[in-house]
């Protein structure tokens with residue numbers, strides 16, 4: 001029996017390769033990687049939802065890799081897959097971030113207890129869960145119109161690494177997820193830290209006592225009290241969320257975790273299970289809907305909407321209901337739909353638990369036009385609001401919407417936003433590539449769905465939604 005290392009046991013396995021592990025209950029399991037599945041989508045030829053087939057003590061199970069998947073319980077332990085080979089290789093064209101030495105990276109944990117260690121990390125963005133868009137590990141980047149770029153042969157496919165948490169720039173406080181020593185502050189480095197990245201003003205890096213590194217990027221402002229080599233405690237203020245550095249122009253925290261990997265080198269960690277655990281630890285009994293990741297398809301193609309990664313701490317989810325933009329509702333964790341026109345859509349799922357509580361989340365669906373016709377190019381849109389918690393009746397909330405159109409299609413930038421605040425109030429504004437900002441206050445407590453539809457000059461629309469909870 002071994003003590004669990006920080007973040008669980010990690011194995012890089014080749015297909016047919018086995019390892020044995022006693023996850024702390026005195027019983028050894030044999031874990032074999034049977035198969036790696038990396039299907040590609042029809043419209044963009046990208047790997048969207050890779051998975052692995054594992055055999056754990058004779059029990060065969062398909063485990064979906066990274067994205068919004070939490071560890072699965074199998075054979076009296078928990079297991080996930082952090083990355084598969086083709087995705088790691090696509091990222092390695094840019095930089096070998098995962099240092100994967102097999103066909104897939106498998107992580108294991110005991111049946112119970114925290115996933116990260118004796119204690120969870122601290123949720124690094126001080127805002128409501130899924131308050132805005134996110135780009136998780138291995139998710140093809142999309143918020144900044146990354147899906148809409150032409151398929152140029154040889155173009156690097158940017159599968160995201162690390163965790164992007166969207167939010168209102170200059171407003172959301174970012175705190176340290178874990179304690180450690182400040183080894184990078186913008187362009188300044190600690191004497192013993194390798195300068196292995198481009199010098200940039202917006203990055204803070206913390207090194208913990210176990211050799212893990214935590215990276216906070218695109219910060220609008222770094223806490224001026226921080227100094228290189230300072231000791232920082234989990235929960236300490238690091239700076240404000242922003243859109244600086246290579247953010248793609250959308251305001252978010254890029255949270256990166258690196259740790260020594262099976263071959264001894266430092267490599268990227270899929271942090272989502274640790275981040276989810278942190279949020280639940282700070283907000284016990286939460287019911288959290290998840291309609292992510294985003295979907296990409298062609299006009300007329302079947303789109304699968306999946307809310308099975310929603311979670312309910314201490315209870316069970318009884319019902320999933322989808323409110324689709326074509327005016328229909330569908331029931332079930334997984335439903336199918338299709339679209340008659342190119343555009344960006346927001347599809348809402350409402351989940352209900354065994355106590356009758358509900359929560360909602362939105363799936364971003366990008367329906368792509370024929371690339372040959374720039375006149376039909378759609379905008380991508382990112383919306384945020386602040387504050388996201390402890391909102392009272394009469395309190396003014398700031399909302400921002402920003403559209404993205406790239407390259408040859410930039411002439412369609414200018415457009416009109418129609419705001420529906422979900423309480424019978426509407427507004428109309430016009431903007432170009434810049435953020436459009438509005439204030440709104442709600443008279444009564446409740447959950448309000450804010451819908452922002454932006455129509456570009458070419459008539460193509462993007463719709464995004466937010467939920468605002470007034471207490």
Ligand SMILES: [Zn+2]
Pocket residue numbers: 160161162163164253254255
């Ligand atoms: Zn990022």
